[in-house]
Amino acid sequence: MEQRHLGRTGLRVSRIGLGTLTWGRDTDEHDAADLMKTFWEAGGTLVDTADVYGDGEAEYLLGRLMDGLVSRRDLVISTKAGSVPDPDRRFDTSRGHLLSALDASLSRLGTDYVDLWHVHAFDPDTPLEETLQALDLAVASGRARYAAVSNFCGWQLAKAATWQLAAPGTRTRLAATQLEYSLLQRGVEREVLPAALDLGIGLLPSSPLGRGVLTGKYRGDTTPPDSRGASEHLAPFVAPYLDDTARRIVDAVTTAADGLAVTPLQVALAWVRDRPGVAAPIVGARNAQQLTAALSVETLSLPDEICRALDDVSAPVHRYPDHDWSTL
Numbered sequence: 164m165e166q167r168h169l170g171r172t173g174l175r176v177s178r179i180g181l182g183t184l185t186w187g188r189d190t191d192e193h194d195a196a197d198l199m200k201t202f203w204e205a206g207g208t209l210v211d212t213a214d215v216y217g218d219g220e221a222e223y224l225l226g227r228l229m230d231g232l233v234s235r236r237d238l239v240i241s242t243k244a245g246s247v248p249d250p251d252r253r254f255d256t257s258r259g260h261l262l263s264a265l266d267a268s269l270s271r272l273g274t275d276y277v278d279l280w281h282v283h284a285f286d287p288d289t290p291l292e293e294t295l296q297a298l299d300l301a302v303a304s305g306r307a308r309y310a311a312v313s314n315f316c317g318w319q320l321a322k323a324a325t326w327q328l329a330a331p332g333t334r335t336r337l338a339a340t341q342l343e344y345s346l347l348q349r350g351v352e353r354e355v356l357p358a359a360l361d362l363g364i365g366l367l368p369s370s371p372l373g374r375g376v377l378t379g380k381y382r383g384d385t386t387p388p389d390s391r392g393a394s395e396h397l398a399p400f401v402a403p404y405l406d407d408t409a410r411r412i413v414d415a416v417t418t419a420a421d422g423l424a425v426t427p428l429q430v431a432l433a434w435v436r437d438r439p440g441v442a443a444p445i446v447g448a449r450n451a452q453q454l455t456a457a458l459s460v461e462t463l464s465l466p467d468e469i470c471r472a473l474d475d476v477s478a479p480v481h482r483y484p485d486h487d488w489s490t491l
Contacts, residue, residue, distance in 0.1 A: 165177070169309070169339050170364045174278065174308070177209050177443060178443050180444065186212070187217025187221045192227065197451040200233075201451045201458070202458070208238055212243075213244075214244050225240070229272070238278075240277045240278050241311070242280060243341075244265055245286065252288065254283065258300070261294065265307065266306075276307065278307075279311055279339060280307035291322060295326055298310035298327075303333070312339075312340050314341070316355065320355055320359065341445070344370075344444075345371050345435055346434060346473060347412060353479070365442035372428060377413060377428070378431070379427040381405060412473075416431050422469075423466075429463050430473075434465060
């Protein structure tokens, strides 16, 4: 698998990443091992997790697999901290919480460092400079090799990245940001992606297949019984992408796939993988068969006319002030 630099850093990652959102909850150790083996044998290196996935079980599982299946040095491990199971405070990015959470993640993973450590989301109740200081301390101590953020909007990302570049002292520049990005969700193109491109920050798209909808499995008002849309706790996650707008985009993806003699999954994943600024879409497959289907996109490059057609059918509304006012 092709390797790409993560933003303006020397870190190289596989251009498809393996997500572990369901590990320890819907994905057991046997299936996780199959996924990891399939991913590693295809040349994949970037494995993405978080301290809250499966209430920590995803990190435990990943740690056990690194202990017996795949060598730690062959992987780029990305994890996150800052989400908390507190109904009154969804995020805690205080320095104390973040550094304690990192130590707990390292213990579960069975390693003394992670390659990429994300602040999981912006916390309005913690001064941003305090949050960023935790990233500096983690990198300075060797517990994290690179720092990143996740789910930051445009101004939040720009403020954080600029602080790290301009504040006095030795600061850790942001290597990446992770947000949802697909043909069904192009909101990052308004402000986040331009900021990331300008500041040299790599984009790691989550849900690059539109929460599974872009595979075409939900066409015709059908919900496969083994899909996320049929899952009690994941159905609300899929539901927003089952409207008429999404159907038109899925129809266009399916038409393109038929014309290229490939699958809708391959078309949708190739489109987001090759967008400007994207380092590696994070794919959360349920089993090795699904992952193999996603990894088969490695040899596919979409023709320019197909890309333009998909751009047009899925184009978000970008008006003032996202565009130069003089062009409106």
